[in-house]
Amino acid sequence: MKILVTVKEVAEAEDDFEIDGLDIDERYLEYDLNEWDDYAVEEAVQIAEDGDDVEVVSVTVGPERSEETIRMALAKGVDRAIRVWDDTLAGAEMLDVGAKADVLASVVEAEEPDLVFTGVQANDDAFGATGVALADTVGFEWAAVVNALDLDAEGGVAHVHRELEGGVEELTDVQLPAVLTIQTGINEPRYASLRGIRQAQRKELDVQGLDDLGLDASVVETPVRRTAMYEPESEGDATVYEGSAEETAGQLADLLRDKGVVEG
Amino acid sequence: MSDVLAVAEHRRGDLRDASFEVVTAGRELADEQGGDLHLAVVGGDVDGFAEELNREGVDVVHTVAEGEEFNHDVYVQVVEQLYAQVAPTTLLIPNTVNGLDYAPAVAERLGVPVVTDAIGVSRANGSMEVTREMYGSKVETTVEVDADEVVVTTRPAEWPQTESEGSADVQAFDADVDESAVRSTVTGFEEVGGGDVDISEADVLVSVGRGIDEEENLELVEALADTLGATLSSSRPIVDAGWLPKNRQVGQSGKVVTPKVYIAIGISGAVQHVAGMKGSDTIVAINTDPNAPIMDLADYAIVDDLFDVVPELIEEFGGESPV
Numbered sequence: 213m214k215i216l217v218t219v220k221e222v223a224e225a226e227d228d229f230e231i232d233g234l235d236i237d238e239r240y241l242e243y244d245l246n247e248w249d250d251y252a253v254e255e256a257v258q259i260a261e262d263g264d265d266v267e268v269v270s271v272t273v274g275p276e277r278s279e280e281t282i283r284m285a286l287a288k289g290v291d292r293a294i295r296v297w298d299d300t301l302a303g304a305e306m307l308d309v310g311a312k313a314d315v316l317a318s319v320v321e322a323e324e325p326d327l328v329f330t331g332v333q334a335n336d337d338a339f340g341a342t343g344v345a346l347a348d349t350v351g352f353e354w355a356a357v358v359n360a361l362d363l364d365a366e367g368g369v370a371h372v373h374r375e376l377e378g379g380v381e382e383l384t385d386v387q388l389p390a391v392l393t394i395q396t397g398i399n400e401p402r403y404a405s406l407r408g409i410r411q412a413q414r415k416e417l418d419v420q421g422l423d424d425l426g427l428d429a430s431v432v433e434t435p436v437r438r439t440a441m442y443e444p445e446s447e448g449d450a451t452v453y454e455g456s457a458e459e460t461a462g463q464l465a466d467l468l469r470d471k472g473v474v475e476g
Numbered sequence: 477m478s479d480v481l482a483v484a485e486h487r488r489g490d491l492r493d494a495s496f497e498v499v500t501a502g503r504e505l506a507d508e509q510g511g512d513l514h515l516a517v518v519g520g521d522v523d524g525f526a527e528e529l530n531r532e533g534v535d536v537v538h539t540v541a542e543g544e545e546f547n548h549d550v551y552v553q554v555v556e557q558l559y560a561q562v563a564p565t566t567l568l569i570p571n572t573v574n575g576l577d578y579a580p581a582v583a584e585r586l587g588v589p590v591v592t593d594a595i596g597v598s599r600a601n602g603s604m605e606v607t608r609e610m611y612g613s614k615v616e617t618t619v620e621v622d623a624d625e626v627v628v629t630t631r632p633a634e635w636p637q638t639e640s641e642g643s644a645d646v647q648a649f650d651a652d653v654d655e656s657a658v659r660s661t662v663t664g665f666e667e668v669g670g671g672d673v674d675i676s677e678a679d680v681l682v683s684v685g686r687g688i689d690e691e692e693n694l695e696l697v698e699a700l701a702d703t704l705g706a707t708l709s710s711s712r713p714i715v716d717a718g719w720l721p722k723n724r725q726v727g728q729s730g731k732v733v734t735p736k737v738y739i740a741i742g743i744s745g746a747v748q749h750v751a752g753m754k755g756s757d758t759i760v761a762i763n764t765d766p767n768a769p770i771m772d773l774a775d776y777a778i779v780d781d782l783f784d785v786v787p788e789l790i791e792e793f794g795g796e797s798p799v
């Protein structure tokens with residue numbers, strides 16, 4: 213069995229930042245493995261550890277910088293990695309859901325996995341749509357926001373829980389091959405061990421361009437463009453306590469006394 | 477051709493609030509475009525739902541009697557077929573867990589772009605402009621879609637619900653569902669998160685987030701909750717890590733709480749967290765980041781390290797800080 217995991221390197225904004233044009237200025241961004249993808253990687257690696265003959269392959273659409281993140285996934289037990297990038301992708305204004313799904317679909321078609329795991333969302337642009345769009349593009353079945361998985365590989369069925377709102381889970385049987393978008397809490401992601409990190413250096417990290425995937429530049433031509441980015445006007449009228457920790461704690465204590473939370 | 481098609485959502489026999497919000501968003505958009513608002517409801521007691529959905533501004537309610545509960549394989553086919561009949565410029569779907577389970581696939585089949593989690597939509601300038609957030613709600617963006625048709629999912633609770641009764645045409649739509657393309661089966665539902673305490677009953681909540689860093693540091697906020705006689709709750713990462721049970725989670729997938737005082741400690745205020753606590757009477761935030769989205773919601777805030785502030789606070793009330 214083969215499991216393909218989509219792994220995204222996401223940017224996080226520092227506490228203080230400046231916007232430069234259509235994005236946060238590069239100086240204020242830090243990069244890390246997308247939180248939801250970490251759980252997706254863990255789920256795949258656990259299945260590989262439990263079964264014979266399971267290969268876990270990761271795929272990332274991203275620049276060379278993202279290899280640091282990819283090595284982290286390899287260190288956690290991914291067998292080999294694919295990174296898709298070239299000048300066309302680098303020059304694209306914005307990869308919308310359809311473009312990402314098309315690029316990933318060509319990797320799915322080349323690799324022919326039985327299962328694809330993606331994160332529920334990426335916490336930078338938070339579209340939350342790539343997994344389901346990918347499934348439909350390649351004709352796989354799917355389930356979004358999966359927080360429990362019981363895989364019956366022989367029967368070709370994934371028994372999943374989908375986490376709905378308000379503490380309700382939906383129990384669903386999904387036919388393979390399928391794309392599952394993985395929710396946090398489904399497992400406990402491991403830390404990469406030192407041994408894992410050493411081994412990761414020797415694992416295959418294959419870089420492919422659109423040409424290699426049989427795609428041309430039209431794949432990145434989308435009608436969706438970001439035209440503005442700004443800090444939202446603060447609607448807040450919070451009273452911000454100033455001073456040392458002792459002073460601010462004192463002011464908050466007074467408030468809590470006023471509100472009758474504590475007596476005296 | 478300037479109509480809007482919106483899709484309602486229901487679960488276990490009840491329409492969800494998002495159905496009435498998407499009516500508001502859809503009407504606004506239809507007015508801008510000078511078109512009609514069509515609303516679809518798929519599965520369950522569609523006739524009963526249609527009566528409830530007949531709100532002001534809805535021109536047509538399409539009822540599609542296919543199945544009892546949501547199944548994305550059915551929804552995708554039905555919505556695609558209804559779209560072909562109505563021929564709208566915009567398809568609006570609530571950005572819920574179920575919305576995200578079929579909207580991207582519908583867009584894919586229709587060959588039209590999809591933009592999710594909108595907090596604003598407008599076609600005032602010709603092309604569709606969608607307002608959405610990025611980087612954990614720290615910034616807002618405008619996304620322009622230069623296409624005649626678009627699928628947009630709308631964030632829950634961003635639009636008010638349309639309450640007043642309307643005079644819509646109710647039309648039954650006969651969909652042609654290919655059963656062989658239904659490859660997933662919903663087998664049931666399960667409630668989670670019962671247990672020792674009901675945080676939705678608490679008057680005062682001390683709520684802790686990822687800022688606490690390590691499991692052993694939880695002692696600190698537990699000591700504060702004890703001192704205040706408050707109940708301890710948390711954001712999702714604390715529960716995901718197994719540090720607190722699921723019944724302590726506040727938010728979209730956890731519990732909705734409405735205490736008199738909600739003290740958010742080391743919690744950023746992600747939209748799914750806010751969904752569970754924005755109805756609190758008084759919100760207090762302790763956070764090192766002055767730009768954290770929770771600050772927009774807070775009535776009182778301390779911009780400082782929780783490891784400095786919380787021990788002082790415990791001492792203020794004569795309690796003993798574990799650190």
Ligand SMILES: Cc1cc2nc3c(=O)[nH]c(=O)nc-3n(C[C@H](O)[C@H](O)[C@H](O)COP(=O)(O)OP(=O)(O)OC[C@H]3O[C@@H](n4cnc5c(N)ncnc54)[C@H](O)[C@@H]3O)c2cc1C
Nearest residue numbers: 685686687711712727728729730742743744749764765782
């Ligand atoms: C479908 C779905 C459903 C979800 N449901 C829920 C839900 O029900 N509930 C929920 O909470 N989340 C939910 N989430 C997750 C949500 O998106 C966020 O990931 C989560 O709320 C973040 O939790 P946090 O604020 O504790 O962590 P973070 O966002 O990491 O924030 C930590 C905060 O702590 C501050 N901080 C760090 N160190 C300190 C310090 N020493 N002193 C003071 N402050 C400090 C930081 O400035 C930051 O603001 C859901 C997500 C999805 C996709």
